[in-house]
Amino acid sequence: xxxxxxxxxxxxxxxxxxxxxxxxxxxxxxxxxxxxxxxxxxxxxxxxxxxxxxxxxxxxxxxxxxxxxxxxxxxxxxxxxxxxxxxxxxxxxxxxxxxxxxxxxxxxxxxxxxxxxxxxxxxxxxxxxxxxxxxxxxxxxxxxxxxxxxxxxxxxxxx
Amino acid sequence: xxxxxxxxxxxxxxxxxxxxxxxxxxxxxxxxxxxxxxxxxxxxxxxxxxxxxxxxxxxxxxxxxxxxxxxxxxxxxxxxxxxxxxxxxxxxxxxxxxxxxxxxxxxxxxxxxxxxxxxxxxxxxxxxxxxxxxxxxxxxxxxxxxxxxxxxxxxxxxxxxxxxxxxxxxxxxxxxxxxxxxxxxxxxxxxxxxxxxxxxxxxxxxxxxxxxxxxxxxxxxxxxxxxxxxxxxxxxxxxxxxxxxxxxxxxxxxxxxxxxxxxxxxxxxxxxx
Numbered sequence: 001x002x003x004x005x006x007x008x009x010x011x012x013x014x015x016x017x018x019x020x021x022x023x024x025x026x027x028x029x030x031x032x033x034x035x036x037x038x039x040x041x042x043x044x045x046x047x048x049x050x051x052x053x054x055x056x057x058x059x060x061x062x063x064x065x066x067x068x069x070x071x072x073x074x075x076x077x078x079x080x081x082x083x084x085x086x087x088x089x090x091x092x093x094x095x096x097x098x099x100x101x102x103x104x105x106x107x108x109x110x111x112x113x114x115x116x117x118x119x120x121x122x123x124x125x126x127x128x129x130x131x132x133x134x135x136x137x138x139x140x141x142x143x144x145x146x147x148x149x150x151x152x153x154x155x156x157x158x159x
Numbered sequence: 160x161x162x163x164x165x166x167x168x169x170x171x172x173x174x175x176x177x178x179x180x181x182x183x184x185x186x187x188x189x190x191x192x193x194x195x196x197x198x199x200x201x202x203x204x205x206x207x208x209x210x211x212x213x214x215x216x217x218x219x220x221x222x223x224x225x226x227x228x229x230x231x232x233x234x235x236x237x238x239x240x241x242x243x244x245x246x247x248x249x250x251x252x253x254x255x256x257x258x259x260x261x262x263x264x265x266x267x268x269x270x271x272x273x274x275x276x277x278x279x280x281x282x283x284x285x286x287x288x289x290x291x292x293x294x295x296x297x298x299x300x301x302x303x304x305x306x307x308x309x310x311x312x313x314x315x316x317x318x319x320x321x322x323x324x325x326x327x328x329x330x331x332x333x334x335x336x337x338x339x340x341x342x343x344x345x346x347x348x349x350x351x352x353x354x355x356x357x358x359x360x361x362x363x364x365x366x367x368x369x370x371x372x373x374x375x376x377x378x379x380x381x382x383x384x385x386x387x388x389x390x391x392x393x394x395x396x397x398x399x400x401x402x403x404x405x406x407x408x409x410x411x412x413x414x415x416x417x418x419x420x421x422x423x424x425x426x427x428x429x430x431x432x
Contacts, residue, residue: 008202008378013247014311018429027307031368032322034307051424053246055394071393081413081420084395092217096397098404103412106421154408 001059002039003048009056010034016048016057050076050083076101095156161288162281164271165340172346178272181354185361192364193373199365202374210381219388230383238379246425250305256297257329263290264333288340291333298330311429324359325367331356 010033016025017034024038025048036042049057061070071088085097146152170178197203237243245251267287271279308314335353342349364370385392397404404410
C-alpha cells in the first residue's frame, strides 16, 4: 500500500523528501511537486503522511479493496502535541483516535549527557544499557506497569 | 530614470502598435496555454469529479450560498492575497514578493504600453521598477536557497530541469527588463533578449507551472468547502482544543501540558540529505 501525492495539495516544501527512511519521496522534475519514485519500496511507515503540512500525501489501498471506500487519514498536530487518526471502514463505521506525541514542550526534555557522570567500570561491563535501571525502575521494585500508574487498558485507546 | 516610461524610447522606433499587439498576443498565449494544460492533465475534470464526490459523501452537510460566498472571501484574502497555505515563512515571503512583484510588473507594463504616447504619472514607472525588483529578489531567493531540490534534496542550485521553466523564464524576463531599462531602453540586443524571455514565459504556460495561479485558488476553495461540509477529505477533525476531546482517557498525560507545545520536526529546515 504505497504512498501517493495529491498534486493540487502539495506545495513542494520537501518535508517528505527529508523524512522518508527509504529515500523514495522526491521532487518531480516537471511539476516540482513531491512524488513516490518507487512505490514497490515503500514500507507504509506513514512518516511522510504525518510530516506533510498540507495533508497532500495518502496511502493507496490494494486494487481489490481500494474501491470499496475505506479511508485511513491522519493529522499530526505538533503545536498541540497530538496525533489524530480517522479510520473509515468499508461498512461505513468510523473510528476516531487522538493520542499524545509528546508530554513536554518540544526540545525541553533533551538529556544533557555531557553533565552526566561517566559510567563506572562495573557499569560498562554490565548487561544493562545507559540509564536502564533508572528509567525502567528496576531499582525501585520491578518494572513499571499500567496498574502501578493507576491506569488500565481501555478499548479504543490501547487496543 | 525611475520616474520615466522605460518603454517610450523603444516604442518611438518600433512600428506603431507593435508593443500593444505583442501584449495582446501574450494574453492570448496565457489563456490558450492554461486551457491546453487543463485539458492535457484533466485537472478540471478531476477537480469537479472530486468536488461532486465530496458533496454526495455520507454525512456531508449542505453548504448554503451565503456560506459559500464567505468561504470564497476567506480563500481570496487568506490563501490568495496572503499566500496563507505556505507553512514555511521564508517560502511564504518569497512567494508574496514574487506574486505582488509580478502583478505590479505586468500591470504597470500594460498601463505604460497602452497609455503611450501619454506620459504616465511618475508613480507608474516607479512601481514597474519596484515590481521587477521584488520578482528578482523573491525569485533568486527561491532559486538559490529555498526550492526543495536545493534545500531538501541537496542538489546543486545550477541543476536545471523542466520544472524550472516558469521561474527561470520569469527571472530572465525581469532581469533583462531591469538591465534594459537601466541602460536607457531602446531596441538593441538587450530588448530582443527581453522579448524572447517574456515570450518563453507566457508562451510556455502549457509546459510550465504558470497555470498554478488559476488552479491553486480553486483547490484552496475546495479544501475550505470540504471542511465546512464536515467531510474534510476524510481527515480527522477532532483535536485537543475541543474540551470534549480533552476529557478522553488518551489525553490524560496532556491534561496539564501547555496548549502550544512549540515546533517538533519543523524546528529544523528539511535539509538532512
